[in-house]
Amino acid sequence: MRTERNPTRLDRVFARLDREPERPAHIDVPKMSRHRVALLLATLAFYLAIVWLVVITSWLVRLDWQVMFFRPYQQWPEIHAFLDYYVVLGQRGPTAVMVAAWLGWRSWRQHTLRPLLTLGASLLLLNITVGAAKLGMGRLGPHYATTIGSNEMGLGGDIFPSGHTANAVVTWGILAYLASTPRARRWLSAVSAVVSLGVGLTTVYLGTHWLSDVVLGWAAGLLILLALPWCEPLIARAEVSIFALRDRLRERPSRAVAAPAPVPSTPVAAHVALAQVPAAQEEAATVREPVSPARVPRSPAYLAPGPHTTRSERTPVTPVGSRRPPHADRLPRGAAASAARPLAGG
Secondary structure (H helix, E strand, O other), X not given: OOOOOOOOHHHHHHHXXXXXXXXXXXXXXXXXXXXXXXXXHHHHHHHHHHHHHHHXXXXXXXXXXXHHHHOHHHHOHHHHHHHHHHHHHHOHHXXXXXXXXXXXXXXXXXXXXXXXXXXXHHHHHHHHHHHXXXXXHOOOOHXXXXXXXXXXXXXXXXXXXXXXXXXXXXXXXXXXXXXXXXHHHHHHXXXXXXXXXXXXXXXXXXXXXXXXXXXXXXXXXXXXXXXXXXXXXXXXXXXXXHHHHXXXXXXXXXXXXXXXXXXXXXXXXXXXXXXXXXXXXXXXXXXXXXXXOOOOOOOOOOOOOOOOOOHHHOOOOOOOOOOOOOOOOXXXXXXXXXXXXXXXXX
């Protein structure tokens, strides 16, 4: 007896992917609550405190120099090759491509542009805020330090805060921000925190950043994630505008086909053209029969020289009289009908 195979988990996943994409009825959009505002203000105060401690060359700068002289990449050289690849998780190009691919698939499945627009808004804020801070403070990195014990500020560098760390916080944290369920948000928040923490410490291990750069990068990325609900109304308006533009572009070819002929400017010609429009529309509505193509003229036949008579003057081809052969039992056509058949019963 043949039994049906029970669907596995992989079969259910493929069956779900084959379904028609549907827009969720309720998409959870984070709002700017009091708890989020308080956390934003606390993170901003921490950010300014780190900057102040570096500017006044406090104990944080001395800690930076101690970690740099410790040279972690010489203490644990066996993990150097792995961390060279792991730090790519903080580079803006590769991480943006990976996250954009996932969010693009979600946008297609849910018929909404919010995931991609949110990622674009977060990366725009990241480039503006972190880029402006880097160029404004101009701090040199450990490999280009000039004076031992100094903060290396205002010397034309672009190392403070750490761009790798801030990018890791924002790029991977946006997945937790856009999660559809609380459980997924908790798990993705933990994963993004571990990844961004590891990327920041990896830059310190490789000697490309001071420890204070990494701490400030964590704060800069967290500020962007906390401020994203303020961008949600702008993201919603941008989504509506993009969909409206798409609908207009779709309707343009149909309007171009259904557009009537231009009306001439002369009054008499305009009256004649307007009178011809209904007739033309009726003609287009009726189904025309296919017209056979015109005959190709034949080449003239070759005639022998000499006098030629018309067809009526020619000798008829068919001979005169009947074509049937004569039979002895048949009577001539003019004989009487009574003589052709004897009467029965007499």
